[in-house]
Amino acid sequence: MSQGSNFVDYVKICCRSGHGGSGSAHLHRDKHTAKGGPDGGDGGRGGHVIVKGNAQLWTMLHLKFRKHVIAGDGESGGSSLKTGKTGRDEILEVPLGTIARDAETGEIVFEITQDGETKILTEGGRGGLGNWHFKSSTNQTPRFAQPGEGGKEVWNILELKLLADVGLVGFPNAGKSTLLSVVSAAKPEIADYAFTTIVPNLGIVAYRDNKSFVMADIPGIIEGASKGKGLGFRFLRHIERNSVLLFMIPADTNRTLKQEYDILLNELEEYNPELIHKPRVLAITKSDLLDDELLAEMKLELPADIPATFISSIAQKGLLELKDLLWKEINRSV
Template identity: 70%
Template sequence: MASSNFIDYVKINCRSGAGGAGSVHFRREKHVPKGGPDGGDGGRGGHIILKGNAQLWTLLHLKYRKHVKAENGTAGEGGRRSGQQGEDVFLEVPLGTIARDPDTGEKLAEITEEGQELILLPGGRGGLGNDHFKSATQQAPHYAQPGEAGQEAWVVLELKLLADVGLVGFPNAGKSTLLSAVSAARPEIADYPFTTLVPNLGVVAYRDFKSFVMADIPGIIEGASQGKGLGLRFLRHIERNSILLFLVPATSDNIRQEYNTLLDELHAYNPELMDKKRLLAITKIDLLENEEALALLKEDLPKKVPVTFISSVSQRGLTELKDLIWQNLTTTAEAT
């Protein structure tokens, strides 16, 4: 998918509908010479509502929709007839979308489930008709409430992809190749850095019809947390992954150092990422000369992190990798 089609940040001006005015009306019937008040209530203004849609994975459809306006409610009528409610506006967004105040950064809403609906800006309430204000001392009120004004605000929608497993690694670590080998996703694959310009999602089939979602995040480089390369822009997507799968090529000059550098970048961006479950896959083992080279490589690996060895090209170790991921996903779910 072209990078121009992946949009994870939009700013929209939203305005909910105003409520309709209450009616001032009195009964006019042939045999009721002194008919009392019967003014109806105004209709509620339309809401601006966020709605989760699991079929979406980008905010592209909202990129050019800069202004969103809901309908106003209509005024009440005689005979205690209420005004019509203004039509709500639904903004369908991918799961993992957060709405924020652009000035303060305050989180206004968060969508995480299919079909979930959250009112972003409520419509104004309709005014009460004069029927509500009659009393023993005020039998013919000549007033009703005006409708409540709608709300208007600029809102930032920010997408953080929801995935079970997020792939973390430097450019050319083999993330895209792995995703294409274990799922139906077809990210661009080439032998130059930054082939992946946008995150890619793939559903990985597992045993007994189980599955999990894997996200290929564009390659991090040293200094990404300070804005270098592409990493900073997409690091937010790693925040929503249950497990972080670090990928380091077997051909790396220093696997332990490369892994620690990746950890440092994530920590600099958001220290809370250090609380996530981590796995390490040594990729491209098909490029090693022999089994002795693999055995030698195993002697100097990072401690305190489960390690597995794979080749996406030859499919070696992929079943073991999926077993390891599923085992950790299960224990993570149980812990929460």
């Protein structure tokens, strides 16, 4: 199975937490005591549905076919003030960068960004109080206890926003997958037609002195992506999590570099204006197609407000200069 078919960044699941156990209405009895006072223990709480961050995961494939997650019920309280056993918690491990939403309202409940971080997605019902809680001067032997609180059943959405140092931004066929395959060990599918990359690919890029950074190839933006056209929304959300955006424009574009760059920038701004404030680097790809004269002309067209370089992934040209630029921006944004 290729990484593409393994990558799942969205699951909708029904989470049912456990019922709380009932409190006990037991009255103390032993061979020396015929009519003892209340000694009923509290019920155990119902199991929670918990989400836990796992830095080793990069997909939610393991949750894709798990439509219902059911935590255990708490046990009833016992005699001698014994508290019932807590219901079994259900723990869902997720990649870092996972957001939990309420499926009905779309509201974000929380976000998981740290390895080992845990958050309760659906809370278990509280256990009922035993009868000893209700003892008073006027009621010495209460023969009742509190029932446990019911569990909750909620539909939730878990969606992943990739955590990467560099996100590649460009139209389909800008050379993003090729760059990733050359500078890292990732093996994205590469072909010369739009939307080859229909899921993001992650690669670790080796840098000088044994340093490295994570690069994400995000499927091509097309004009109108911010309005949901094409595969727009699903992919633009991944860009929100990247530290630095690497804009990639092919040297053989039909537009000017400035036009192409402005269109990409506009798509990002339409989708989320905050993206405009991320550090950006521009790479002109396929520059092995340019002779010296064309190269000089294109340098004059470069936007003024962004560090830029000319590269060719196939000819392995300009890649170290590009890594230097990216490394500088990554560490400036930390």
